[in-house]
Amino acid sequence: MNYIDCHRFRPAYEFDYVALDLLSVYPEDAGIYTCRATNRLGQAVTSAAIRVIAKKDHYTEHPQTMEQIQYIEDSSRYQRKEWLDEMVQIKPKFVSQLKHQENLREGQTAHFEAKVEPVTDVNLRVEWLxxxxxxxxxxxxxxLHDFGYVALDIVGTIAEDNGIYTCRATNGLGYDETSAILKTSRE
Incomplete structure (x- = not known):
């Protein structure tokens, strides 16, 4: 699957279901997105076009509000700082841990979440096991992985989902992990 490796692009593939969710779209996300499934017998391709209307095209009754939005969105204000370079020179560390999910009934949604640092490391990779x-x-x-917040939702839990779930954060300097148990019952 070729897609931009980013927390805003969320691909999904399970059995015969494929999807790509784009979170917080921007004008530069506009274009044609193609999904290609390939096996030894051939391939199937489908495409869809996305058009994004920029915020500046939106009308507001309060000009001051629009000026504040433009100020916040002005990327030229954000310069790379020395503290940022120092901050990403540390190995990952979970500052909050996953919590056990032991009282769920089958069919409910399990939700695991934690926080990891450094939050600004573009090389940080998060993996769920x-x-x-x-x-x-x-x-x-x-x-989900967004600015140090990591989460995993398991929708419609079944008995086969029971086990130990681990979130592993890795960068060039090392890794850290946090784990929790998922245990569901039929009652």
């Missing part, structure tokens, strides 16, 4: 093996991202398994 179940019983030591990578999980398959799909419509039931929905990971």
């Amino acid at each position: 179940k019983d030591g093996k990578p999980i398959t991202v799909g419509h039931r398994h929905r990971p």
Whole structure:
């Protein structure tokens, strides 16, 4: 699957279901998106066009509000700072841990969340594991990584989802992990 590796682009693939969610779209996200499925017998391709209307095209009754929005969105104000360079020179560390999910009934949604530092490290990779093996991202398994916040939602839990879930954060200097148990019951 070729897509931009970014927390705003969330691909999903499970059985015969494929999707790409774009969170917080921007004008530069406009274009044609193509999904290509390939196997030894051939391929299937589908495309969709996305048009994004920029905020500046929106009308507001309060000109001061629009000026404040433009000020916040002005990327030229954000210069790379020395403290930022220093901050990303540390190995990942979870500053809050996952919590066990032991009282869920089958069919409910399990929600794991934690916080990891450094939050500004563009090389930080977050991976979710179940019983030591990578999980398959799909419509039931929905990971999120946004500015130090990591989460995993498991929609419509079933008995096979029971186990130990681990979130691993890795950069060029090392890694850290946090784990929790998911235990569901039929009652």
